[in-house]
Amino acid sequence: xxxxxxxxxxxxxxxxxxxxxxxxxxxxxxxxxxxxxxxxxxxxxxxxxxxxxxxxxxxxxxxxxxxxxxxxxxxxxxxxxxxxxxxxxxxxxxxxxxxxxxxxxxxxxxxxxxxxxxxxxxxxxxxxxxxxxxxxxxxxxxxxxxxxxxxxxxxxxxxxxxxxxxxxxxxxxxxxxxxxxxxxxxxxxxxxxxxxxxxxxxxxxxxxxxxxxxxxxxxxxxxxxxxxxxxxxxxxxxxxxxxxxxxxxxxxxxxxxxxxxxxxxxxxxxxxxxxxxxxxxxxxxxxxxxxxxxxxxxxxxxxxxxxxxxxxxxxxxxxxxxxxxxxxxxxxxxxxxxxxxxxxxxxxxxxxxxxxxxxxxxxxxxxxxxxxxxxxxxxxxxxxxxxxxxxxxxxxxxxxxxxxxxxxxxxxxxxxxxxxxxxxxxxxxxxxxxxxxxxxxxxxxxxxxxxxxxxxxxxxxxxxxxxxxxxxxxxxxxxxxxxxxxxxxxxxxxxxxxxxxxxxxxxxxxxxxxxxxxxxxxxxxxxxxxxxxxxxxxxxxxxxxxxxxxxxxxxxxxxxxxxxxxxxxxxxxxxxxxxxxxxxxxxxxxxxxxxxxxxxxxxxxxxxxxxxxxxxxxxxxxxxxxxxxxxxxxxxxxxxxxxxxxxxxxxxxxxxxxxxxxxxxxxxxxxxxxxxxxxx
Numbered sequence: 284x285x286x287x288x289x290x291x292x293x294x295x296x297x298x299x300x301x302x303x304x305x306x307x308x309x310x311x312x313x314x315x316x317x318x319x320x321x322x323x324x325x326x327x328x329x330x331x332x333x334x335x336x337x338x339x340x341x342x343x344x345x346x347x348x349x350x351x352x353x354x355x356x357x358x359x360x361x362x363x364x365x366x367x368x369x370x371x372x373x374x375x376x377x378x379x380x381x382x383x384x385x386x387x388x389x390x391x392x393x394x395x396x397x398x399x400x401x402x403x404x405x406x407x408x409x410x411x412x413x414x415x416x417x418x419x420x421x422x423x424x425x426x427x428x429x430x431x432x433x434x435x436x437x438x439x440x441x442x443x444x445x446x447x448x449x450x451x452x453x454x455x456x457x458x459x460x461x462x463x464x465x466x467x468x469x470x471x472x473x474x475x476x477x478x479x480x481x482x483x484x485x486x487x488x489x490x491x492x493x494x495x496x497x498x499x500x501x502x503x504x505x506x507x508x509x510x511x512x513x514x515x516x517x518x519x520x521x522x523x524x525x526x527x528x529x530x531x532x533x534x535x536x537x538x539x540x541x542x543x544x545x546x547x548x549x550x551x552x553x554x555x556x557x558x559x560x561x562x563x564x565x566x567x568x569x570x571x572x573x574x575x576x577x578x579x580x581x582x583x584x585x586x587x588x589x590x591x592x593x594x595x596x597x598x599x600x601x602x603x604x605x606x607x608x609x610x611x612x613x614x615x616x617x618x619x620x621x622x623x624x625x626x627x628x629x630x631x632x633x634x635x636x637x638x639x640x641x642x643x644x645x646x647x648x649x650x651x652x653x654x655x656x657x658x659x660x661x662x663x664x665x666x667x668x669x670x671x672x673x674x675x676x677x678x679x680x681x682x683x684x685x686x687x688x689x690x691x692x693x694x695x696x697x698x699x700x701x702x703x704x705x706x707x708x709x710x711x712x713x714x715x716x717x718x719x720x721x722x723x724x725x726x727x728x729x730x731x732x733x734x735x736x737x738x739x740x741x742x743x744x745x746x747x748x749x750x751x752x753x754x755x756x757x758x759x760x761x762x763x764x765x766x767x768x769x770x771x772x773x774x775x776x777x778x779x780x781x782x783x784x785x786x787x788x789x790x791x792x793x794x795x796x797x798x799x800x801x802x803x804x805x806x807x808x809x810x811x812x813x814x815x816x817x818x819x820x821x822x823x824x825x826x827x828x829x830x831x832x833x834x835x836x837x838x839x840x841x842x843x844x845x846x847x848x849x850x851x852x853x854x855x856x857x858x859x860x861x862x863x864x865x866x867x868x869x870x871x872x873x874x875x876x877x878x879x880x881x882x883x884x885x886x887x888x889x890x891x892x893x894x895x896x897x898x899x900x901x902x903x904x905x906x907x908x909x910x911x912x913x914x915x916x917x918x919x920x921x922x923x924x925x926x927x928x929x930x931x932x933x934x935x936x937x938x939x940x941x942x943x944x945x946x947x948x949x950x951x952x953x954x955x956x957x958x959x960x961x962x963x
Contacts, residue, residue: 328412329444338405340415340442340449345616347442347449352405354419354438355380356473362552362618369474369578375399376474376578379614381453383469383586385432387462388598395467398432408649413444416649423461433461439611441647447617448555450645452610454652459602466597468587471612472580475545475554480579484629485533485543491794494523496578504528507790508944509907512805514790527790527805530576531908534590537561538568538684538706542636543575544615546628551619553628556581556612559639562721563609565700566595568684569730569776571910585609586700590913592877592902594698605701608652613639644719654721660750661718662687662727666709668734670761677758679713680731687717687725687744694737696728697914720746727754734761735774735872735952736917762919764868765956769824769856771833777912778802778874778949781835784810802911808838808944811850815840824856836875836906837938838947847944849880851937856955861927865958869894869920869934874951875913876901881948883918884935885926892935894920899940907945915951924958 327343338349339358348358356379359367368378386395402419409416419438423431434455441450451471477496484490494515498504504513512529535543544555556575564570564585571590575581588595599605615635617628644655666680686706688696696704703723709715727740738759744752773780779802786792786804795803811834820834827833839847869883876897883895895918903913934955940946 327444329415329442331407331410331415333407338417340417340440342442342444342446344445344447345449347440349417349419349440352402352419354400354402354405354440356440361616362550364476364479364547364550364552367476367479367547367552367554367616369476371477372474372578376472379471379473381436381438381451381469381471383432384467386465386467387429388465390465395465396432400436400438402436402438408439409441414441414647416441416647425460428462432466433457433464434466437650439648439650441611443647448613448615450611450613450648452608452612452648452650452653454606454608454650457599457603457605459604461599461602463601463603464599466586466599468584469609470582470584470587471610472582473554473556473614475579475581476547477579479547479549479552480545480554482546482548482626483533483544483575483579484546484632485535485574486539488798489533489794489800490629492522493577493579494526494528495519498523499528499577507805509805525789525791527792528577529792529805529909530573530580531589531910532792532795532803532805533574533576534571534908534910535574536568537564537566537570537572540572540574541640542632544581544632545575545579546625548622548625551622551625551628553615553617553625553632554581555615555617555632555635556583557615557632557636557639558583558612559636559643560719562703562705562719563607564704565597566591566698567686567688567696567704568706569912569915570595570697571905571913583610583612588902590903590905590908590910591698592904592914594902594914595700597700606652607701607703608650611645611648611653656719658722658748659719660722660746660748660752661716661720662744662746662752662754663714663716664727664754665712665714665756666729666731666738666759667713667756668731668759668761670734670763672763672766679711680709680729680759681711681713683709683713683715683729683731685709685715685717685727685729687720687727687746690724690726690743693739694728694915694917722746722748727757729759730776731759731761732775733773734759735870735954736762737915762870762917763956765865765959768858768867768955768957770952770954771822771824771829771854772950772952774872774952776872776874776915776951778835778951779911781829781833781950782831783807783835784814786810802835803909805909807909808836808906808947809841811836811838812840819850819852821853821855824854833950835911836947836949837879837936838906839938839941839944841944847946848941849937849939851935854934854936854953856932856934858927858929858932861924861929862958863924865924867922867924867927867958868956869922870952870954870956871895871918871920872951872953873916873918873948875903875905875910875949876916877904877906877913877948878902878940878943878946879938879948880940881918882935882937882939883920884937885922886928886932892926894922894926901948904945905949906947912949912951
């Protein structure tokens with residue numbers, strides 16, 4: 284449908300008296316109440332108008348127009364703006380929409396096939412003065428095999444009375460009559476008006492005016508080595524000249540991904556995507572993904588291989604029954620009196636975010652598949668750490684991330700993608716409460732800052748509605764065989780504490796200059812060869828400082844324009860004595876690996892000194908995507924004392940994979956432990 288047709292239809296409805304014009308609220312955000320608050324609003328009741336090929340809903344604050352039966356949002360009027368959405372992108376990525384990326388099981392390429400999830404039937408689920416809920420359903424049958432993903436998808440949209448926004452969620456179902464397939468990515472996306480929205484915000488210290496999408500086109504933008512990155516050589520606005528634009532510069536972790544969006548200054552309007560719960564996202568609290576980026580685009584990502592690799596694809600077998608509810612997410616609109624006050628809309632969006640989080644789980648979704656409070660329970664406990672080499676008494680797991688996820692192996696939650704996950708942080712005394720857990724069977728997992736490895740509770744935990752399961756004190760036995768002889772880094776699943784160089788002045792994003800997230804710059808992998816032009820990194824324990832002398836990523840070395848070799852780092856250390864009765868232990872915690880192959884040797888570069896060969900591991904692509912971690916790995920290497928010498932010793936860390944600037948790994952933490960007998 285054309286933009287002209289939408290505007291014509293809208294004003295025809297105004298003339299017919301079937302649609303109320305939006306009042307220009309000077310402070311909309313203080314006048315609207317959303318979510319579960321039943322005290323809300325004396326605003327007009329929610330109206331519904333169904334035509335041959337469009338559906339319109341209106342609550343007097345905003346109006347939405349959807350295609351029928353497809354279920355694409357093509358109109359969003361608010362605060363005097365006829366349409367906040369962009370409908371003129373050259374691709375089919377216009378308006379607001381759900382989509383996914385998939386492949387048949389014999390195709391391992393993550394790029395897969397695009398599926399726009401165009402619905403084939405439309406139904407009004409709820410129509411009252413206080414709420415309208417619409418369903419746009421796409422059902423699959425065998426005639427569509429190979430053309431669209433084998434899923435039934437029910438896209439839902441909800442508008443509430445007096446609410447300055449709307450909600451969307453979807454139910455995905457794979458039934459016993461469907462073939463196998465891989466689901467790589469699924470999301471809901473909104474393409475906002477290019478002419479209106481220029482300022483993006485996703486955190487107090489991550490917000491800025493953004494380039495135009497036209498700046499990325501040939502003649503204005505120069506493509507860089509990583510395909511999503513473009514250097515702006517002739518932008519429309521001079522202030523962006525020379526900067527790098529890349530959507531991955533604005534990724535964030537699930538645990539921090541609750542609100543982001545855009546601000547229009549004339550009139551002053553904010554468009555915010557709020558995610559009140561991460562229970563339906565994959566990969567756990569540290570999983571990173573896209574938020575908002577140039578177009579202007581705002582996203583809620585539910586499944587994706589970003590910063591993880593193919594492990595995070597939902598792999599469904601032929602006839603495997605699977606159903607999952609994604610969302611609801613909340614799209615919040617707010618406004619201010621003047622353009623000068625527009626930036627305060629971010630602060631209000633955070634207030635609304637907290638309100639939505641407190642309202643979870645929502646009471647209004649009509650689908651029986653969205654479980655409300657009476658079908659949820661909670662788990663209560665306290666987590667302690669046992670490490671006799673640090674303390675005679677158990678240590679409280681202050682700040683631990685504690686969660687419930689599908690039963691699996693230790694640490695399996697970071698690769699889990701079919702079920703739901705529920706996470707919280709432990710208090711100063713190690714106590715935790717995991718609330719609003721859907722009925723089901725789970726393992727309890729934890730990751731504890733300051734300690735390597737992962738915790739998993741021995742027994743499965745079965746949740747039924749109304750449960751409050753008390754686990755009491757739980758003990759994590761931190762991996763340890765002997766006293767610490769030396770250590771490099773901080774065990775926190777990240778390489779952020781290591782040396783992160785200044786960006787090449789040719790590839791700067793100004794937002795991250797003098798910023799705590801120094802790693803969010805393009806091309807930092809190239810700085811390694813500049814810092815170490817002839818020889819690889821050598822780190823001497825007791826002399827060097829890992830904050831200054833340990834490069835954040837062990838990357839390849841550029842030999843020529845298309846040739847990259849692996850690199851070998853050295854850790855040099857002295858032993859006053861070598862205890863000959865027991866083995867020493869080397870702990871290697873990796874924060875990331877991308878098609879990397881790590882070989883560990885000691886006191887010699889020959890194969891006979893090899894202690895570990897990982898084989899090719901990882902596919903999280905965190906180096907290229909400006910991340911500081913991806914999938915976490917822990918290797919425990921036993922060192923026979925015969926391989927050590929009194930005096931000077933050297934550990935060689937060889938990342939032997941080459942051929943690409945993006946292959947490599949990041950270390951989280953390295954520790955050498957003496958034998959237990961040394962502690963006696």
